[in-house]
Every structure is written in C-alpha cells, then in structure tokens.
Amino acid sequence: MLEELVGSTWHHYITKRAAIHYPEAIVYLDDIRHTAGVFFRALGGEGGLHVESATDSDVYAKRSVVQRIAGSGKKIQYAWRDEETLRLPASIALFPTKQLNKDLYLWLTALSVIDIESGDWISKNQSRTEKVLAIWPGLKRRYYALVEAHFQQRPTPKDLSEREAKQEYAIRMALLDPKQTVKLEYAKRPPHPVLIWLHPSPPPLEFNSAKANQDPDITEDDHQNKEQKKQKKQSKRKQGNRTEMPQGNEGLMSFRLESLWSWGEYSKVDRTSTDDDDDDAMKTAEDMDNITVAQNAETTASKIKLDLDLPSTHYDDIVLGEGIAIDEWDYKKQILQKDHCRLITMKSRDAEATELPQRLKNQARKIRRQFEILRPQRHWLSRQTDGTELDLDSYISFLSDRKQGHVNSDTPVYRDLRNETRDLSCMLLADLSLSTDAYINNTSRVIDVIRDALYLFSEALSVTGDRFALHGFSSRNRSHVRFHNIKQFDEHYSDEARGYIEAIRPGYYTRMGAAIRYASQLLEKEASKQKLLLIITDGKPNDLDKYEGRYGVEDTRQAIIEAEKKGLQPFCVTIDEKAEDYLPYLFGKNAYILIKNAAELPAKLPLLYLRLTR
Secondary structure: OHHHHHHHHHHHHHHHHHOOOOHHHOEEHHHHHHHHHHHHHHOOOOOOOEEEEOOOEEOOOOOOHHHHHHOOOOEEOOEEEOOOEEEEOOEEOOOOOHHHHHHHHHHHHHHHHOOOOOOOHHHHHHHHHHHHHHHOHHHHHHHHHHHHHHHHHOOOHHHOOHHHHHHHHHHHHHHHOOOOOOOOOOOOOOOOOOOOOEOOOOOOOOOOOHHHHOOOOOOHHHHHHHHHOOOOOOOOOOEEEEEOOOOOOOOOOOOOHHHOOOOOOOOOOOOOOOOOOOOOHHHHHHOOOEEEEEOOOOOHHHHOOOOOOOOOOOOOOEEOOOOEEEEEEEOOOOEEEEEEEEEEEEEOOOOOOOOOOHHHHHHHHHHHHHHHHHOOEEEEEEEEOOOOEEOHHHHHHHHHHHHOOOOOOOOOOEEEEEEEOOOEEEEEEEEOOHHHHOEOOOOOEHHHHHHHHHHHHHHHHHHHOOEEEEEEEEEEEOOEEEEEEEEOOOOOOOHHHHHHHHOOOOOOEEOHHHHHHHHHHHHHOOOOOEEEEEEEEOOOOEOOOOOOHHHHHHHHHHHHHHHHHOOOEEEEEEOOOOHHHOHHHHHOOOOEEEOOOHHHHHHHHHHHHHHHHO
16 A cells, blocks of 8 residues: 555656646637637638547657656647648647637647648748738737747757757747748757647548559448448547558467557457457557558458348339439539539339328427418508509599699509419428438437428428428439439329338438539529528538548538529538538538437428528
C-alpha cells in the first residue's frame, strides 16, 4: 500500500510538472465546430468542407528532462486540411485563458482558407500568415497575442545546442515578421512544434487502394456486401499505414513473458490459436495511436454468413424502360459531366391494392380535418364588370353618382361566384437506401416510418386537391440509379396507390444528385405557379464509386441549384443527427428541417407541408 501511495504521488507530481497545458482553460472542438465552420466559409473558404478532429502526430523535437521522466510530449495534434475536410485539434488547452485557446482555433481556421502550392513548411506558413493579415487586418491583434503566448511555451535558445538554437531563432523571427525570409539549418533534432501554424507535412488524403480496386477476385457485389455490414466508428481519428497481410501459417511464436500485455498492431492479428469469440477489435483500436492495416479479401465479419446478393430480375421490381441519361457534377474539374449516370424508372412488382392501415386511421382523420381549410371553396367576388348578379352596394353607389351628374359607364356593378383554387404541385422524393432498414426503436425501422409518413402525407393532400406525386430512389452505382414510381401527378390517390406505398422497401445507396435532377425534370413540366420538391432522407449522399464524401455533397448541391434556377422550391426533411454539418451547405439554412425523433416524422410531415404552402 505504501509503495502504491508513493508511486501514485510521484506520478501525479512529475506529470503535473511536465505538462505544458492548462486543463482549466481547455476548449473542445465540439464546442467550437459550428463557429469554426461558419468562420471558415465567411472568410471565403469552400462550403463543401466539414470540420473534423485531427490525428496524433509524433514529436521528435528535444524534450525537457521532466518530460522524458514523465514520458510525455511524444504526441501532438496539428491543424491541416485536405480537399474534403478541415482537421483541427480535438481540444486545445495550450494557453492559460479560454479566450486565447478559442482564438487559436479561429486563427488556424483562417490560415487554412489560404492555399499555397509551392514552398517549404516555413515559407508556406509565412505566406499564409502574411496574406491573412493583409486581407483581414482585424486579426492582427489576436495573432500577435497568440505569438506572444506561444513564445512562453517554446524552449529558450540558450538551453539548446548551437544548431538547434539557430533553428529556434529563425522560427521566432518568422513568427514575428512573416515577410522576413528565413531558412532552417540542419540540426540533430527537428525544431519544437509551431502550434499556430499548419501541419509541416500533412498525411496523404487516403490510402493507395489501386491494388484493391484492380483485384479481379473482388466483385462489385463483394464491395456492396462489405459496405452494407453494420460498422462501428471510433471516437478519435487514428494515424494509419499499410503493410502486407500476415499469412497465418507461421506456427512458432517467440515472446518474452513481460511483453504479454502489449498490444498487437493489427486488429486481425496473425494468431496460431483459435480466435476468442468475444474479441472486440474496436475496443483494441480505441487503445492504439497508430493502426496498421493490410489488404485482404476476408474480413472479421466473414465469421457471420450473410446473404446480400442482388435480387434476380424475376424477383426485382419492374423496370420501366431502358434507362435515362442524367448529368453529374464533378467539383474537381468544375464541369457538368453529360450523361454520366443512368437512371432506371421502376415500379413495385409486389404491390397490391390496400386500404389505409388501421393503426393510422384515427391520425389520418385528424389530419384531414386540419387540411379541410385548404379545400377549394366557392366565394363571391364583388365589384366585377360582369357577373351573375348585381352587386347592390356598387349599384347603389352608381345610381347616386348618376343622379348627381357623375356618370361613369365603366363602373363595376356586378358580382360573380367563383372557385378558390390552390395553384400548387408537390413532388415528394423519399430516400429508400439500405440505411432505412435500421431500427429506430424496438418495433419500427426507418423505412416503416417513411411509409407511414407517405400515407398521412397523401391523406392530407387528397383533401386539399393539390397535385402531388410520390417517388423513391436508391442506387448501386452511376449506371444503376433506381427511381421508383409510387404515385404520379395524373394518378388518383386510391387503394392502388396505397398498395405501392405499402410495397416500398430498403434499396442500396444514395446517389441523390441524379434523383433530384430527374425529379426536377418531372416537376418542371407542371403548369402550377408554385412547385415544391420535398425530399425525405436519413443520411448523406453516397454510392459505391467515388460518390463518397465531398464529391457526392457537391453534386447534390449543384442539383439543388439547378432545381432552384428552374423555379422549383427544394426542401429537405431529415432524421440524420449529423445533418446540420452538411445540409445548410446543400439546401441553405432555411430550406431543411431536422426531426430528431424519427418516430414523429409521419405526424410532422403534413404539418410541415401546411406551413410551406399556406
């Protein structure tokens, strides 16, 4: 007990002495993520980028004696950016005040807006700093306050070797005067990290997966099966690298007993004994700073037999035509690729005429009563030049004016009974991707909630007399975008239409841009003055090919812009909890709504329509 007490006290003391951060002033990325994103776009940054936490990087600079004893100072998180994301430290506690730590987040965000293509690490960051201060001089005070606070944490040159001291002097000069040209001389150890600059050597955008893509044994279905398995996500990003996969045929393993409790560097370790059924690879990964992965056709989940083959034509939905060529936006080339996708219109094979489900009848009755106020009604229009009856008030005024000598033959003295109609068409486009097969509670899946929402939405609009159409979409790749006809504009809402609603089921992936473009073409043909394109989704755009990440987001955004130019009104309804990271960029801050409790979607969708069209 005494040894444990002494050891614990010593560890606490030496760790505290070695620490160069201030826990009481810590600022977390989650607290400033939204502000950083708005700030980035306000300074002219690309709207498609989203903010994520950075990975740990090794520090090879000279550490103090206390740090070496405590074993600290080996890792640090730099800020950097790539084409899709802005990486910022998960937390910052470098300075004694929260305001300085917040300012560092904003400063790093401002630096990332400026793109410098050539030069070394120092010259790039100097050029970024110089441009930021020139374009936005209001940041000067914050910048020099950060420089002064950072100098307090940097090692003093007199404690370093001659060459390392020259490096430190050069960095300090570069920080104080970004216009001053400096050059680092070679030293035994690299300089101490400059935490108010961007990463000196950012990691590559992604692993080289050409070998995997060229493997003839891995088919498109295999990729889909892997993509569709339930995945866990780590709470913190890890550094990664690739190596060859262990063969698993080495029968002799030599080790020292004291290394028994060390971690292996693979989540699928080359073991000579039977794997433990309770082995949790994700738990192991959470405890590792660097994860090494190897290319292999098999996965840990292959222990479970899954049947995810695509249905044969006989069992699949009915294909209506040979397909329609649809354009797609390539944000890297800034061009619209003509006829890049193939959209296939489909209709359910298993649909049977059905009545409204019993569980929804009471709710549907209430909604119909609410929407009856929008039903077209007959009303009198007074002061008309012609009509079915005399407008007595106008006629009396006319007679009085004539008796006084003021005669006007064009005085409107009639009234007419006319119908009050709503000149509106609405198309509802439902995301039917595989993610809708997920459960939201013990009894219902996302697809069940969407189905009920379509029922109640249709019940409401059938009362108003508004023209509406229902369609769903999913995709397997750019050559197979599935567009399901549930109810078209000219079709009557009946038991047959309800049958097609009942028959919807989860599909594959979410190539949203192609579906929106085709839906816009259909809605544009409507003669109504107001045309509402209502989109229901549960996640971001994605597909098997390069339609992941920013590519899919940018294509979807371009499709929305094209729809607005046609005079349509796109609006998105989502149940994705992370939607606020990307939907404001796609639709605008006032053209989407997040329903946090997915079970409330059926009841809220008709009321949302009422608000949008009243």
